[in-house]
Amino acid sequence: MTPIFRFSRLLVHGIVGGLTALALLFGAPIEPCRADIVHNTVERYLQKHRAAGDQPNSLIHQSSPYLLQHAYNPVQWHPWGEQAFALAREQDKPIFLSICYSTCYWCHVMAQESFENVAIAAILNKDFVAVKLDREERPDIDDVYMAATQLVNGYGGWPMTVFLNHDLEPFHAGVYYPPETTDDSIGLSELLLKVADLWRNDRARIDRVSAQLTLQIKAAADESVAGGTIDPQVKWRAFEQIGATYDSEFGGFGAAPKFPRPGKLLFLLDVAASNGERAQRALAMARDTLVAMARGGLYDQVGGGFHRYAVDAQWQVPHFEKMLYTQALISLVHVRLYQIEPDPAYREIAAATLDFVLREMRDPDGGFYSALDASSQRPDQSGSSAEGAYYLWSADQLKSLLSEAEWALVSDYYGIEADGNIHSDPHGAFEGLNILHVSDAYRERRLGETEAALIAGARQKLFRERSKRPRPHLDDKVITAWNGMMISALTAAAATFEESRYLEAAENAAAFIRDHLLDPETGRLYRRLRGGEAGIDATLADYAWTVHGLLALYRESNQRSWLKLAQQLTEQQLQSFYDEGTGGFFESGADRNVLFRSKSVYDGALPAPNAIAVENLIILAKLTGAKRWQQKANETLSAFAGSINSNPAGASWMLTQIEPGDMPKQRSAVESD
Numbered sequence: 001m002t003p004i005f006r007f008s009r010l011l012v013h014g015i016v017g018g019l020t021a022l023a024l025l026f027g028a029p030i031e032p033c034r035a036d037i038v039h040n041t042v043e044r045y046l047q048k049h050r051a052a053g054d055q056p057n058s059l060i061h062q063s064s065p066y067l068l069q070h071a072y073n074p075v076q077w078h079p080w081g082e083q084a085f086a087l088a089r090e091q092d093k094p095i096f097l098s099i100c101y102s103t104c105y106w107c108h109v110m111a112q113e114s115f116e117n118v119a120i121a122a123i124l125n126k127d128f129v130a131v132k133l134d135r136e137e138r139p140d141i142d143d144v145y146m147a148a149t150q151l152v153n154g155y156g157g158w159p160m161t162v163f164l165n166h167d168l169e170p171f172h173a174g175v176y177y178p179p180e181t182t183d184d185s186i187g188l189s190e191l192l193l194k195v196a197d198l199w200r201n202d203r204a205r206i207d208r209v210s211a212q213l214t215l216q217i218k219a220a221a222d223e224s225v226a227g228g229t230i231d232p233q234v235k236w237r238a239f240e241q242i243g244a245t246y247d248s249e250f251g252g253f254g255a256a257p258k259f260p261r262p263g264k265l266l267f268l269l270d271v272a273a274s275n276g277e278r279a280q281r282a283l284a285m286a287r288d289t290l291v292a293m294a295r296g297g298l299y300d301q302v303g304g305g306f307h308r309y310a311v312d313a314q315w316q317v318p319h320f321e322k323m324l325y326t327q328a329l330i331s332l333v334h335v336r337l338y339q340i341e342p343d344p345a346y347r348e349i350a351a352a353t354l355d356f357v358l359r360e361m362r363d364p365d366g367g368f369y370s371a372l373d374a375s376s377q378r379p380d381q382s383g384s385s386a387e388g389a390y391y392l393w394s395a396d397q398l399k400s401l402l403s404e405a406e407w408a409l410v411s412d413y414y415g416i417e418a419d420g421n422i423h424s425d426p427h428g429a430f431e432g433l434n435i436l437h438v439s440d441a442y443r444e445r446r447l448g449e450t451e452a453a454l455i456a457g458a459r460q461k462l463f464r465e466r467s468k469r470p471r472p473h474l475d476d477k478v479i480t481a482w483n484g485m486m487i488s489a490l491t492a493a494a495a496t497f498e499e500s501r502y503l504e505a506a507e508n509a510a511a512f513i514r515d516h517l518l519d520p521e522t523g524r525l526y527r528r529l530r531g532g533e534a535g536i537d538a539t540l541a542d543y544a545w546t547v548h549g550l551l552a553l554y555r556e557s558n559q560r561s562w563l564k565l566a567q568q569l570t571e572q573q574l575q576s577f578y579d580e581g582t583g584g585f586f587e588s589g590a591d592r593n594v595l596f597r598s599k600s601v602y603d604g605a606l607p608a609p610n611a612i613a614v615e616n617l618i619i620l621a622k623l624t625g626a627k628r629w630q631q632k633a634n635e636t637l638s639a640f641a642g643s644i645n646s647n648p649a650g651a652s653w654m655l656t657q658i659e660p661g662d663m664p665k666q667r668s669a670v671e672s673d
Helices: 007-015 017-024 042-051 083-090 105-117 116-128 137-154 187-200 203-219 234-245 262-272 277-295 324-340 342-361 396-403 404-413 451-466 479-497 500-516 540-557 559-577 609-624 628-639 643-645 648-654
Strands: 095-100 129-134 160-164 170-174 374-376 385-387 527-530 534-539
Touching: 083 095, 095 137, 105 116, 129 451, 137 160, 137 170, 137 203, 170 203, 187 203, 234 277, 234 374, 234 648, 262 277, 262 324, 262 648, 277 324, 277 342, 324 342, 324 385, 324 451, 324 479, 342 479, 374 534, 396 404, 396 451, 404 451, 479 527, 479 540, 500 559, 540 559, 540 609, 559 609, 609 628, 609 648, 628 643, 643 648
Parallel strands: 095 129
Antiparallel strands: 095 160, 160 170, 374 385, 527 534
C-alpha cells in the first residue's frame, strides 16, 4: 500500500456519531500481505486480451494507462463522469469508486486479488456502479476523497476505496482490502455485501454518515480567510517546528515511512542563505538529509534518479516507483544546495538524476513521461513480477559480474550481504537480495582515486547487465505540471552548472507544452497528453508550474517569448482559479465535477500550488514592473495568513516568499543569474 501520513487520533476520534459506527462495522483496512503478481505493460495487456477475443469494459475508450490496465477486468468499470452518475441514479445503486495510478505496486495487487476475481466482480456489477479514476489525471477528485479516507481511518493511501451516494458524497472509505476477511481486516467481498445491505435497508444511516463526513471535509478544504496579517516571526517558528521533527541520526523529518520534503528542504536552504544565526543549523539539516537520501537505497546507485519514498527511517529501502516530480524537485533542491555550498558531490547527484530523466523518461518530441513502476518481471523467473526486481541483486550475481578487486570494494562499499542486506522487509519480499546503498563505513570519508575508479567501473558493468532485465512499466502520459517542474529543474541546473544541454532540454519541454497542451484558440492549458491526445482541463498546479518553468527559461535565455507566454498563462490562471472574495487560488476550475474546490497553502508530497503561484507573481512583478502582480501575491498571502500562522512548517514553500524583518529576502534557484 502507498501510505500518505497519519492524522492525530484526536481528529479521528472527533468524527461524529454514525461515521464512527460505520467505520467500526466495516473494519479498518490493513497493511497488505505479500503477493506475487503478473504485471505487463499496457500494450502487452491489451494485446493479450484482444488476441483472446475478450470483451472489454467501458475503460477501453480511455487514454490513461491506469484505466486501460483495468479495461479487461470482469468488473464493469466506468470512467468518472456524468454517464456513470446517471446510471447510479437510474438503477438506485451506490457508487464504488476506486482511485489509484498505473505505477502503484499495491494497486496491481488489489487488481489481481479482487478486480480480476469473478466472484467479487459479480457483486460489484450487481449492487454497485463501479468507477475507476486515475489520480494523476484528476488530482482534484483524489484530494476530495483522500480527505475522507484520512478522516475515517486516520491515514490514507492508494489503492483508495470509496463508497459514494448519488450526490458524490462519501459514506465510507479505505485503502487496500484483501479479497476475503482475515483476522486483521474485513475482506472486500464481505464489505461489499454489507454496504449493499445497508443501501437497501438502512439508507437513513448512510445519509447521516455521508452528510456528516462531507460537512467535515468541506470545512477543511479552504485554508484561506478574508484578510489577515502574517506574524513577523513566522519563519522562525517554522524553523523551530521543522527542527523539532528533524531526525538527527538519519536525516529527514519524522519517522518511517520517510518522504523527500522539497518544501521543507528549500525553506531550510533559504534560511541557510540568509547568513543569520540559524543559517548553519538550517544548512546542516538540509545538507545532511540530502546526503543521507543520496547515499541510501532511495537513490538508484546504478542508474541515477530517486525512488518516491523510503519505507524505513534510514532511507535504505524504497518504495521503488520513480516519479517525474520526484526527480524534478529533488534536483532543484540539490542545485540550490550547490549554489550555497559548491561541493561537486551535490552537482553529481543532480546531474545523474536529470540525466536519468533525459535518458529514460523523455518523449521524442521533448516532453517528459510520468513515472516508472515499482515492480517488474523477475530476471530469473519468467512471467513472475515483484517489487524492486529491476534494482535488486543477490551477492552471487554481483560477484560473478565484477572483477576480484571490484567485488572486494563493492561488497564493502554497498554493504552487500550473502543472505541479503534488506532487513526492513515486513512482507518477506526481498529475501536473499541486496539493494545498493553506501555502507556506514564509507559515509564519513570520500573514496580515493583508485577506489572511485573501481566503483565507477563496477557501476558501468551493473548498468549494462541491468539493462538486459525486463524493464518496469513506463506510464507514458505527459502531465503538464510535472513537466513544468522539470523545466524549472533543468534551467536551474543549466544556469548553475553551465550545461547548455539542460537548457536545450528545458526549451524543448516548454515548446512541447506550448505546441501540444495549450489550446491556441482559448489560451487554456490541458493537464494530460497521451498518444497524441491532449485532454482534461488543467489544474492550478499545471498553470503555476508551467509559468514557473517559463520564467526560469526567460531569466536564463532572455527570450521574451517565454515571458510573454508566462504572462498569458498567468492571466488565464487568474480568470480560472482566483477567488475574488477572499483571495488566493482554488486548485481546480469552477466547471469541474467535484464535491468541492479546495484552496490550500500547505505542502504535501508536492508543494502547494498557491505557493508556486505567489512565487511566480512576485517574479513577474519584478520583471515587468507591473504592481498588480505584486498586489495579487500580497492578497494571496493575506488570505492564507491565518493558516500560515497556525502551522508555519506546513507552508514551507510559501514561507520562502515571505521576508522576515531581520533577514533579507534571498532569490530562489529559478531566479539565479
